[in-house]
Amino acid sequence: MGDTRRRGSDQRVVVAALFVATMFITIMDSTIVNVALPSIARDLGVASDSVDEIVISYLVSLAVVIPASGWLADRFGTRRVFLTALAVFTAASALCALADSLSQLVAFRILQGAGGGLLTPVGMAMLFHVYPPADRARAARILVVPTIIAPAVGPVLGGVLTDQASWHWVFLVNLPIGATAFIVGALFLVDRQGTPTGRFDAVGFVLSAVGFALVLYALSAGPTKGWSSATTLAAAGVGIAATAATAWWELRRTGPLLELRLFSNRLYRSVSLTISTMFMAFMGVLFLIPLLMQTARGASATVSGLVVFPEAIGVLVATQIAGSIYPTVGPRRLMTGGLIVVATAALTMGLVEVDVSLWVLRALLFVFGLGAGFVMMPAQAAAFATITPAQNAQASALFNVLRQLAAAIGVALASTALSLAGGDSASGPGGSADPGAFQWGFYVAAVLAVVGLAVAVRVHDADAVVTMRRPGAPPRGANPDSDNGPVSEGS
Structure with a gap:
């Protein structure tokens, strides 16, 4: 019955709705938390200049898992990877709201970023599959909506929720959207299996994870901690070296994690x-x-x-x-x-x-x-x-x-x-x-x-x-x- 229902549904409508909803909450989470940081610092009893870890950890986690999204979608199918990532993101959002220490909140933000980092590229791959090239202009209108609206809505919604309720709601707001999207996906989303994949490129994943994580950390910390600080310089140096090594390695592999030949x-x-x-x-x-x-x-x-x-x-x-x-x-x-x-x-x-x-x-x-x-x-x-x-x-x-x-x-x-x-x-x-x-x-x-x-x-x-x-x-x-x-x- 479930397979029949999925096959009978309009996959363009299903995929477009899921993509907009999930991309919206993952992008919004990059900005909605910013305005709540002072309130979080006061409530958790930490210095205001230490809560930037909450933002940085999410951005770094996003970047680390994105390179693996293509291999995972081809290996396990887009539906399974998308729903698993959505479940992780939604559950991690609830955990973030329940955190009672900075270390817990940072850990849960890393988990949240891991789920969010898979949602966007897998969702985009699904969208371009159901919209052939002749209809890409129509699909592009869908892609732009969450990309633009979410960063603008984030500060407004974050300010209202923090002022009128508490900082916990900047994470809880993800739950109804995430849960609804998961139910719709489980009922109506058709699986798309990619081409057969080789073994997972573990070396490429480690190199890209280290490179992207440290480069993003340096970019986030440099303006506040100082570009000449030892921490920033070390992160930038190692990150750039690891990113260069990623490019060198991926261009020489038959089945790379990141297809740089594109x-x-x-x-x-x-x-x-x-x-x-x-x-x-x-x-x-x-x-x-x-x-x-x-x-x-x-x-x-x-x-x-x-x-x-x-x-x-x-x-x-x-x-x-x-x-x-x-x-x-x-x-x-x-x-x-x-x-x-x-x-x-x-x-x-x-x-x-x-x-x-x-x-x-x-x-x-x-x-x-x-x-x-x-x-x-x-x-x-x-x-x-x-x-x-x-x-x-x-x-x-x-x-x-x-x-x-x-x-x-x-x-x-x-x-x-x-x-x-x-x-x-x-x-x-x-x-x-x-x-x-x-x-x-x-x-x-x-x-x-x-x-x-x-x-x-x-x-x-x-x-x-x-x-x-x-x-x-x-x-x-x-x-x-x-x-x-x-x-x-x-x-």
Whole structure:
């Protein structure tokens, strides 16, 4: 009966709903906890500068398990891995709410990150399986929703829950979403078995785990502990060395854990690097605005989150417009135009006075979101256009590793610029920042957008032609002699 029910369900609806729900809570958990940290420190009786371990441990755990997601999905099937990861994430959320010491909370956050790190890439692989290349523009609209809404909702929801209830609710809020998603998945999700896999690449997993964990730790700790501190330098040095060793090892294996050879695919490489660079700028601004509001303008966490929210509205508007014109315009023009808007909005935020009207700031964030949406939607649609179904799980794992590292790098660069311009108190817990220092963080975001623009102009629309198709119509722009050049898998 269960198998019949799963086969009879519309897998596009099931997978899309599960992906949005689970990606939403995993991404939101990266930001919702931030505003509750002072309350957690007081309740657990620890110093305010020690609770950053709660955030760092989650981000590190996410990055460590993502490389294994492709192999696990191919070996055990997407349904089994997805539901197991969801159960781990949901149970760990409950444990986090019950923790009565910092060490317990950090341990449970590591477990939570392990579940969340598998959910996103496996969910993305399932989504691209049920949405063939011709429908990727429609799937991209789904992908953008949790990616954009969750970081903006996190600070607002976290502030309200902490102010009106307690910090425990920033974890308990995951339970109804996680439990509902698990039931829906268990009843209706069809399993997808990948291609036969070889033995698990244990060496690659250890090297990538050490490399990504230490690099992320250094990026998270550097702005607060100091880039010249022995801890930060040691973590960065070992992390970079282990990451380089990962690349060396994986490129020489027949069945690697991370299929780095996918970067020889011209479209996948250029689009992945474009969206990763844009995501650095995006996360940097999302980090700066709440900090500016609370430390320079004295606003509450709830008000700070509400100021950020127009950015999410801008993204949603842009994705609808971009989705409708994508088959005609193609990814290159949309992404380059969006990055110009992102760079201009970030630069303007750096040029205006810190005490500018909140409506001006909201308008700038709305425009910033518009630009980001015009990058993310076509990037999500085009990135996997020339990836075979058998490569979906591996491509998704690599894509999400880049996104996770990009988020950490963006925040680290913005925080470092803020600290250098305004002193160590700029980003410290409960500290106050020099208002003029924030402009440098916005300038960094603008520069990152320009770097992304330099990559985006190298995208070839002809490579993504299979995704540029309206329902019932032949693909547009299929002429290999177009000014975009021929379709190519290589460089």
